[in-house]
Amino acid sequence: MKILEANAGALTNYEVVDFLRSKGAANDSTRVLAQVSPSEYKVYDYLVQTAACNQTREHINDFVDKCKIYGLAKAEVLNIINIRPTSIIDIYTIIEEGETRFGDETRFGEVSKELAELVEKTLPPPPTDPESEAGINEGKEETENEEHNVETKGEEQTKEGNDDGKEETVVGELMDTS
Incomplete structure (x- = not known):
């Protein structure tokens, strides 16, 4: 992986995991050979316990394409990808001023339900056994x-x-x- 433009925007958790894996975080069980700092290992250890470790670029692109019809801000889409909310209440907390943007409370509730279902269908769930992922803390x-x-x-x-x-x-x- 090569960085083409520094500070070009916010990253998804998947992109951070992918970057740390490219530096060798997943392959070095001794944690001394890879070019990964201790703080980066802490980030990696956390993220492999989340849905980001199961996501692919295709999952993310598919989700982004399908949720364009809702007119969400980039930050809202990024938060939905990173948090992977599966309930309407979680969607409510991510989308700012949803009632005014989508017309009324009822329409915002419908949109939230559709988004929660879209998340369930397109983004993979987090691992069930985080200790088995990539030999972390083995x-x-x-x-x-x-x-x-x-x-x-x-x-x-x-x-x-x-x-x-x-x-x-x-x-x-x-x-x-x-």
Whole structure:
């Protein structure tokens, strides 16, 4: 991916995920080889848990083409793509002054319902199991203390109180219950 024009406009979450993947965020499980900063990894980790990880350019273009008939602003379309609202109430919060733009409350309700159905049909839903997406956080957990990260690969951290009333971090093996 090559950036042709810097700051040309707002990006969809899909475009951000696509850019970070092109930098190697999805391929580097150790998180040291790719040209991705720690803050970019945090953005990537968040976005792969959203619908953006399942979207394609075709999904987005299809949605944009179909919602042109409603005369929405670019920011409203961008928000709908990024948030993927599936209820009428969520659509109401994204579209500004809908009652005046679409005539009245009834017509705005119809448009909101149509948009929610269009979102359901054209934009894919978020993943059901975010941990399985691209191996994110596979085998890693962060402790409450940000300075002390523990690689767990099949281990679990729990806090237990000892006889002194102080909490200790205990690392134990997970048991296979299958």
